[in-house]
Amino acid sequence: MRLAAFTILFGMSACVAPTDSSSLDSSSFDTASLDTAALDTASLDTDTDTDPDAAPSYLVDVYRPFLEESCGGCHRETGYLRPPITEDPSHLIGARSLGGMVYVTPGSPEDSLLWVKVADREGAGVYGGTTMPPPDEGPLTAAALAAIEAWIAGGAAP
Numbered sequence: 001m002r003l004a005a006f007t008i009l010f011g012m013s014a015c016v017a018p019t020d021s022s023s024l025d026s027s028s029f030d031t032a033s034l035d036t037a038a039l040d041t042a043s044l045d046t047d048t049d050t051d052p053d054a055a056p057s058y059l060v061d062v063y064r065p066f067l068e069e070s071c072g073g074c075h076r077e078t079g080y081l082r083p084p085i086t087e088d089p090s091h092l093i094g095a096r097s098l099g100g101m102v103y104v105t106p107g108s109p110e111d112s113l114l115w116v117k118v119a120d121r122e123g124a125g126v127y128g129g130t131t132m133p134p135p136d137e138g139p140l141t142a143a144a145l146a147a148i149e150a151w152i153a154g155g156a157a158p
Contacts, residue, residue, distance in 0.1 A: 055154035058089045062151045066144035070133055093156050106156035108150045119145055 056062065067085050074087035083091055083103055092114060094104040101113040109115040117132040118140050133140065140148075151157075 027036060055157045056147060058151055058156070058158055059087055061147050063087055063089070066140060066147060070140060070144070071136075089156065089158055093158075098146040104152055104156050109152040112152050115148060115152055118148060 071085040074081040075083065077084045077086060083095065089104065093106060095103050097103060097113050102111065103113045105111040
């Protein structure tokens, strides 16, 4: 019988499988040498949930799901509106608008022009311009607003 070079290793033990499945029977495997105690299942990381206490990511939690589509048409590197809203938030964090308000003040959504413009549909005009997105496009979704607020409140990590 020809044997495949296919070897499955478990700890220090191995078993070899035949290449012809018609000759496959349980007697062709050396299961006595299979050391299942050598398997350390406790070290397997099966937890795919994210840390609920982790600060939101700008790129993953804010930009890609919301700002890229909602703001990227006008607020891009070559766009006609400032600031550019791109994958890199560094030009938003701590930078001042022409009106003097900081675009993003880490830890403080209420002191961040980005937050005021997208969340305060009544008071955004106080800081110059209009609400964002523009009134004819409608407001961002509740999920988008929650993500932006959480990102700024969580320290505005890139």
